[in-house]
Amino acid sequence: MSPTHDFHYRVGARVGGFRPGAHAGLAFGAGDDFVTHATLFARPDPRRIDLRASLRDPRGEWLVRLARQRSHIPVFALIDVSASMGFGTPTRKLDLAADFVAALGRAATAAGDPLSLSAFDDAERPELRLAPSRQPALVAQYAEQLRTAECRSAGHGGLIDALAPLAGRQAQVFLVSDFHRHDAELDTALDLLGRARVTPIVIWSPSETEPPAGDGLLRLRDLENGRLRELWLRPELRRRWRSAVAERRRALDLRFQARGIRAFYMSDPFVGDALTRHFLEGA
Amino acid sequence: MITEVDFLRPAWLALMPLAILPLWARSTEAIAYPDVGWLPEDRLGRLIGLALRVLSALAIAAVVLALAAPGRPQSMALRTGRGAEVLLLIDRSRSMDERMLPSDWRELSPYDIRHQTESRGPVKSQAARKLLGEFVARRPDDRFAVSFFSASTLHVVPFTQHDEVVQAGITAGGVHRGLSETDVGRALISSVARFENRAYTGSRIILLVSDGGARLDEDTRLAIRAGFERQRVALYWIYLKGFGRPDLEQAGEASEAIPEVALHRFFETLPTPYRAYQAESPEDLAAAVEDVGRQQNHPLDFEELIPRQDYSRHIIVTALLLVATLLAAGRWQLRSLR
Structure with missing residues (x-):
């Protein structure tokens, strides 16, 4: 709830749709975004008559200024609540996701966009679904619900189901996950989101990216498949740990880059300004 | 010299399968981690972990064996x-x-x-x-x-x-x-x-x-x-x-x-x-x-007539040594990811 979580998103391309909003749109309408002139006959709107252009017109027609209006875009956030999101003490990664969702609710309200939320693990989680809404209170409530949600199921099979209402639509989509073991699903999902603008929010807890400081035997159990990994922690292994994390990040980046997507990496705590900057720098 | 072994309380041997537990148990004392797949493979760590599990299995086996009180039966020499x-x-x-x-x-x-x-x-x-x-x-x-x-x-x-x-x-x-x-x-x-x-x-x-x-x-x-x-x-x-x-x-x-x-x-x-x-x-x-x-x-x-010789004391000592080793090894185990 901290104000530092607040951010603003920006949609890079012009959005379709006629409903007014905050984003540069494609539809003609009331706006200051001049496109062209049309004859008064074609666009019978005498308020927009451009006298100077009409006088210059060789055919002597009355010309009207045409501008594009600013439109809204539906915003979706898909939140991964699989077992691996329950990792982290005292802040779970899902708590970070909740911080993000709460801030997103305020951002969407500020932009006037309807926000829908849904959560998935192995299947879609129907109890964690919010229909498109412009009410910030509902989103705040949803965020609180996320904080108490259980992360029990392994797998991300529900991602496709959660995406189904979005398929082929133009929207701003936030994919909130740690992107562990999303392989087949992720590609399918990105295919389905061909027209949408996708912003992956990659949540990695500092205690998973940074090896513990002490030397010794570290026994790790995978949260999702229960496999065991035993490491004798030492400086050399710590170096390999960090390089494995960097390698993973590079691979994920490459994968998104192939689709012209830039991921936002988020750690504890969530800094809204960083996300704003990400959108300002963004393509 | 007869080298056969008999047990005073063989019923305790029924507990022997417990010794497999350390080899099976995967989640005991392990710290949860989102995806172990992205961590580097560590042969040394795997060896140490395996050795510790084998030691625990041996310790349990030794305790069970000691409870069954093995010994060399009474014999004539x-x-x-x-x-x-x-x-x-x-x-x-x-x-x-x-x-x-x-x-x-x-x-x-x-x-x-x-x-x-x-x-x-x-x-x-x-x-x-x-x-x-x-x-x-x-x-x-x-x-x-x-x-x-x-x-x-x-x-x-x-x-x-x-x-x-x-x-x-x-x-x-x-x-x-x-x-x-x-x-x-x-x-x-x-x-x-x-x-x-x-x-x-x-x-x-x-x-x-x-x-x-x-x-x-x-x-x-x-x-x-x-x-x-x-x-x-x-x-x-x-x-x-x-x-x-x-x-x-x-x-x-x-x-x-x-x-x-x-x-x-x-x-x-x-x-x-x-x-x-x-x-x-x-x-x-x-x-x-x-x-x-x-x-x-x-x-x-x-x-x-050589009286029955009980081996359980030696086995208990072995078990104690194993447990002590495990406790000492526990000192080297990291308890959290901090």
């Missing part, structure tokens, strides 16, 4: 010794608590001897026990039995090659004072009977240590003679001659009335070897014991 089967038949009568002549008695004037003896001389039974103890200790190959007698016979130690038991038996003779009666006849009969039903595996000796004799009646004499003949037992009599006590070798018909001389003469009529040693001072006694030691030195075969 054939042993070969050199030497004899010696039954120490020691007089426990009150007269044995008297003193012998002191070592330097030859230099004393005849008038002093009596007083000197009563004040300075070593106690007969003590000297005898000490020397017999040394005798037993010097002859590890012999098998000894120990009996004391006064009015009746006390068989203290059965035939055994375990020196410490024999020594303890000899020491036990020193507890408290003796009784007044001395019945050599009954003592000899019951001592000879102890050789009965034993395989004849080497020379047999009764070493009678006594300071007095007895007149034996005809029945007793017959029984003793028959017993010695049947069991082929040699008799050595160490006669602890006190001051003023009769000499065994006194000649003459009249000395037949003296019990010691009568006994000596009867022993001489026995069909088996007999020797008498008169010991007046500790030196004489030592010489006599020495002489007996020289007499008997033949190989001897015998079977020994």
Whole structure:
């Protein structure tokens, strides 16, 4: 709830749709975004008559200024609540996701966009679904619900189901996950989101990216498949740990880059300004 | 040597499958992590982890095994010794608590001897026990039995090659004072009977240590003679001659009335070897014991009952060591990802 979580998103391309909003749109309408002139006959709107252009017109027609209006875009956030999101003490990664969702609710309200939320693990989680809404209170409530949600199921099979209402639509989509073991699903999902603008929010807890400081035997159990990994922690292994994390990040980046997507990496705590900057720098 | 193993409480072995648990358990003490797949492989860590799990499995197995109390079952072993089967038949009568002549008695004037003896001389039974103890200790190959007698016979130690038991038996003779009666006849009969039903595996000796004799009646004499003949037992009599006590070798018909001389003469009529040693001072006694030691030195075969040996103590120690190792290793285990 901290104000530092607040951010603003920006949609890079012009959005379709006629409903007014905050984003540069494609539809003609009331706006200051001049496109062209049309004859008064074609666009019978005498308020927009451009006298100077009409006088210059060789055919002597009355010309009207045409501008594009600013439109809204539906915003979706898909939140991964699989077992691996329950990792982290005292802040779970899902708590970070909740911080993000709460801030997103305020951002969407500020932009006037309807926000829908849904959560998935192995299947879609129907109890964690919010229909498109412009009410910030509902989103705040949803965020609180996320904080108490259980992360029990392994797998991300529900991602496709959660995406189904979005398929082929133009929207701003936030994919909130740690992107562990999303392989087949992720590609399918990105295919389905061909027209949408996708912003992956990659949540990695500092205690998973940074090896513990002490030397010794570290026994790790995978949260999702229960496999065991035993490491004798030492400086050399710590170096390999960090390089494995960097390698993973590079691979994920490459994968998104192939689709012209830039991921936002988020750690504890969530800094809204960083996300704003990400959108300002963004393509 | 039989090397089989038996269990006192084999039902506990049913818990043995518990030992697999550490090899199976995956989540014990492990810290949850979102995706171990992206961490580097560490062969060293895997080896250490595996070793710890094998150690825990072994520790559980050892505890279960110790609960089942394994051991080597009771068995018989054939042993070969050199030497004899010696039954120490020691007089426990009150007269044995008297003193012998002191070592330097030859230099004393005849008038002093009596007083000197009563004040300075070593106690007969003590000297005898000490020397017999040394005798037993010097002859590890012999098998000894120990009996004391006064009015009746006390068989203290059965035939055994375990020196410490024999020594303890000899020491036990020193507890408290003796009784007044001395019945050599009954003592000899019951001592000879102890050789009965034993395989004849080497020379047999009764070493009678006594300071007095007895007149034996005809029945007793017959029984003793028959017993010695049947069991082929040699008799050595160490006669602890006190001051003023009769000499065994006194000649003459009249000395037949003296019990010691009568006994000596009867022993001489026995069909088996007999020797008498008169010991007046500790030196004489030592010489006599020495002489007996020289007499008997033949190989001897015998079977020994080896009692059940319990191994569980060793196994518990092993289990403790394993658990201690695991506890020490636990110090090196990281408990959190911080």
